[in-house]
Structure formats: structure tokens, C-alpha cells
Amino acid sequence: MSEQKINVAVLGATGLVGQNIIEILEERNFPVGQLFPLASKRSAGTTISFKGKEIEVIDVDTFDWTQVQIGLFSAGSAVSEKYAPIAADEGVVVIDNTSFYRYEPEIPLVIPEVNPGALVDFRNRNIIANPNCSTIQMLVALKPIHDAYGIDRINVSTYQSVSGAGKEAIDELVAQTAQLMNGRPVETENFPVQMAFNVIPQIDVFQDNGYTKEEMKMVWETHKIMGDESIRVNPTAVRVPVFYGHAEAIHLELRQPVSAEDIKNILADAPGVTMLAEDKDYPTQVTHASGNDQTYVGRIREDISHPNGINLWVVADNVRKGAATNSVQIAELLVRDYL
Numbered sequence: 001m002s003e004q005k006i007n008v009a010v011l012g013a014t015g016l017v018g019q020n021i022i023e024i025l026e027e028r029n030f031p032v033g034q035l036f037p038l039a040s041k042r043s044a045g046t047t048i049s050f051k052g053k054e055i056e057v058i059d060v061d062t063f064d065w066t067q068v069q070i071g072l073f074s075a076g077s078a079v080s081e082k083y084a085p086i087a088a089d090e091g092v093v094v095i096d097n098t099s100f101y102r103y104e105p106e107i108p109l110v111i112p113e114v115n116p117g118a119l120v121d122f123r124n125r126n127i128i129a130n131p132n133c134s135t136i137q138m139l140v141a142l143k144p145i146h147d148a149y150g151i152d153r154i155n156v157s158t159y160q161s162v163s164g165a166g167k168e169a170i171d172e173l174v175a176q177t178a179q180l181m182n183g184r185p186v187e188t189e190n191f192p193v194q195m196a197f198n199v200i201p202q203i204d205v206f207q208d209n210g211y212t213k214e215e216m217k218m219v220w221e222t223h224k225i226m227g228d229e230s231i232r233v234n235p236t237a238v239r240v241p242v243f244y245g246h247a248e249a250i251h252l253e254l255r256q257p258v259s260a261e262d263i264k265n266i267l268a269d270a271p272g273v274t275m276l277a278e279d280k281d282y283p284t285q286v287t288h289a290s291g292n293d294q295t296y297v298g299r300i301r302e303d304i305s306h307p308n309g310i311n312l313w314v315v316a317d318n319v320r321k322g323a324a325t326n327s328v329q330i331a332e333l334l335v336r337d338y339l
């Protein structure tokens with residue numbers, strides 16, 4: 001990375017993803033010149049910590065975008081819809097964590113370990129989209145397998161933590177757990193039904209085809225990122241009462257018979273992947289993923305019901321690799337190769 005310093009705005013700085021972005025910029029020693037934490041009027045004037053200093057949060061409505069080169073956005077789709085074009089017009093390169101721009105063909109949708117080359121088109125709109133958390137960890141694990149053997153079909157069920165739904169959802173799981181433990185009625189606001197001691201087969205809104213939007217994101221984004229519309233993807237997205245980390249049970253149908261040993265050999269050298277090759281040594285959200293940036297893969301085995309089938313269990317921290325870390329990695333590539 002060059003020695004130049006980059007002024008960075010983090011929009012959504014008081015939120016779960018924004019706070020992680022700020023921590024990860026510091027952890028990875030990103031060459032920040034000046035940091036501008038942005039949020040709504042509600043938190044303007046509060047402070048966040050960065051490199052031992054307290055920095056005041058600015059109301060995005062009042063911000064002068066000409067002060068920064070990179071904007072890392074995680075304040076929801078409506079905020080990105082409004083402010084990404086305004087920032088981009090001022091020459092800011094926006095790295096957007098929301099789903100708002102992901103499916104526009106001229107906007108790169110990037111996972112650095114998977115399709116770093118897509119970044120070349122960032123000047124089309126000065127906007128780069130960060131993919132969905134469940135898609136990121138799935139494709140970090142599957143890209144090397146697709147390159148080596150060709151994936152015909154992906155059947156995937158997710159086990160997604162409540163942090164995927166933001167700070168208030170975390171607080172609600174805590175509150176519901178306490179309510180149940182104290183024999184009080186459960187209050188539900190951020191989930192379709194009670195979350196504590198339950199699993200919910202709905203994340204985001206239902207589409208006309210009976211899948212949820214979270215599930216369809218995994219289909220659309222797999223095609224765009226892999227650059228291969230022929231991969232068939234069949235997801236079920238499920239929310240589980242876990243605080244941090246998403247897990248996925250993935251059942252692959254490859255274009256040829258492949259042994260579990262062949263898959264282990266491929267994943268041993270895969271960028272961003274930590275493989276647990278022994279059957280009984282599997283990763284979980286709590287024991288492995290939470291607080292880390294690797295995508296963990298275990299339970300690799302041949303599918304006893306399909307000649308070309310392989311099963312995998314894939315786990316990662318959804319707030320870090322699924323959002324904040326991936327965005328900072330994109331910013332690092334930008335600085336290294338383009339700015």
C-alpha cells in the first residue's frame with residue numbers, strides 16, 4: 001500500500017457495522033488522514049473513539065463531501081439512495097454496504113478474495129457495492145471449488161445471527177431472554193415472531209416467488225460475483241438466537257464426481273478460508289467466527305445421496321467479514337491499485 005493518506009467518511013458511524021468499520025480501519029492500519037464519523041441528527045455531537053482520540057459525530061445532512069476521498073456507507077438503503085450520488089458527484093468513492101446499488105450492472109459488487117478484478121469499473125458511478133453477508137462467506141468458500149470443478153447447483157440453508165438485523169435486534173434478543181427467564185410476556189418489535197429460544201425461517205420481506213429477499217439476494221449476487229448465471233442456487237435463510245456469526249449448511253452438486261479429499265486440498269490454500277479438516281473439529285459461530293475475519297469451513301463430506309454431491313458447513317462473523325471487514329478490504333484494494 002502506498003504511503004498516501006486518505007480522508008475517510010463513515011456514514012452510519014454509530015451503528016453496528018459503522019462502529020466495526022472504524023475499529024477495523026484502526027486494526028488494519030488503513031492510511032486514514034482524517035476520519036469523519038457521520039450519522040443522523042439523533043447522534044450528531046456524540047463522540048466515537050479512533051486511535052485514542054474522541055471524534056465528534058456529524059449530521060450527514062450538513063456534511064461537505066469535498067473533504068474526503070472514500071465514503072464507507074452503512075446507514076440503510078434509503079440513506080445510501082440519497083447520499084451516495086451526492087458524494088460520488090463530489091468525487092468521493094463510495095463503498096456501500098446496503099443492497100440498494102448491488103444489482104445495477106455498471107456498479108461493481110466485490111469480494112476481494114473472489115472477484116477483485118470487478119473493481120476496475122468503479123469509476124462508472126464512483127460507487128462500489130459490498131455484497132450481502134450470507135453471500136460473502138458462501139462465495140469465499142465456494143469460488144476455488146467452482147474454479148477447479150464447476151458448481152452446477154448450490155442448496156444452502158443459513159443460520160443467521162441477530163446482529164445481522166442491527167443494534168436494536170441484539171437488544172431485543174437480550175430483553176426477550178430476560179423476559180422469558182422472569183416469567184414475563186415477550187415483546188417483539190424487530191422480528192416477525194419471538195426470537196429468543198426460537199428459529200425463524202424469514203429474513204427480509206417475501207417475494208412473489210415465495211422466497212424471501214434475503215434468499216434471492218444470495219441467488220442474484222452469486223450470479224453477478226461469480227460471473228456465471230448457470231449456477232443454480234436454492235437458499236433458505238433462517239434467523240437463529242445467536243448474537244454474532246452466520247453459519248451455512250451447503251450442499252453442492254458439482255459438474256463431475258469429486259472426493260471430499262479433493263475439496264479439502266483445494267480449500268487448504270483458499271484465500272480467506274480456514275479449514276477444519278477433521279470430522280469432529282468443526283467451527284461454530286461462537287467458538288470460531290465471532291470477532292474474526294476468516295471464513296471457517298468444516299464438515300466436508302461426500303453426499304451419500306448424490307454422485308456429484310459435496311456437503312460443507314461454513315461459518316463467519318457477519319458484521320466483520322460479512323460487512324465491515326469486506327468494505328475495508330475493498331478500500332485497501334482501491335488505495336493499492338487505483339487511488
Ligand SMILES: NC(=O)C1=CN([C@@H]2O[C@H](COP(=O)(O)OP(=O)(O)OC[C@H]3O[C@@H](n4cnc5c(N)ncnc54)[C@H](OP(=O)(O)O)[C@@H]3O)[C@@H](O)[C@H]2O)C=CC1
Binds near residue numbers: 073075077131164
Ligand atoms: N453487507 C451486509 O451484509 C450488511 C449490510 N448492512 C447494512 O448496513 C446498514 C446498517 O446496519 P447496522 O449497522 O447493523 O444498523 P444499526 O441499526 O446498528 O445502525 C444504523 C446506523 O445508520 C444510521 N442512520 C440511520 N438512519 C439514518 C439517517 N436517516 N441519516 C443518517 N444516518 C442514519 C444510524 O445513526 P443514528 O445513531 O443517528 O441513528 C446508525 O449509525 C443496514 O441497514 C444494511 O443496509 C448491515 C449488515 C450487514
Ligand SMILES: N[C@@H](CC(=O)OP(=O)(O)O)C(=O)O
Binds near residue numbers: 132160164165217318
Ligand atoms: N440481511 C442481513 C444483514 C443485511 O443488512 O443484509 P443486506 O445488506 O443484504 O441488506 C441479516 O439480516 O443478517
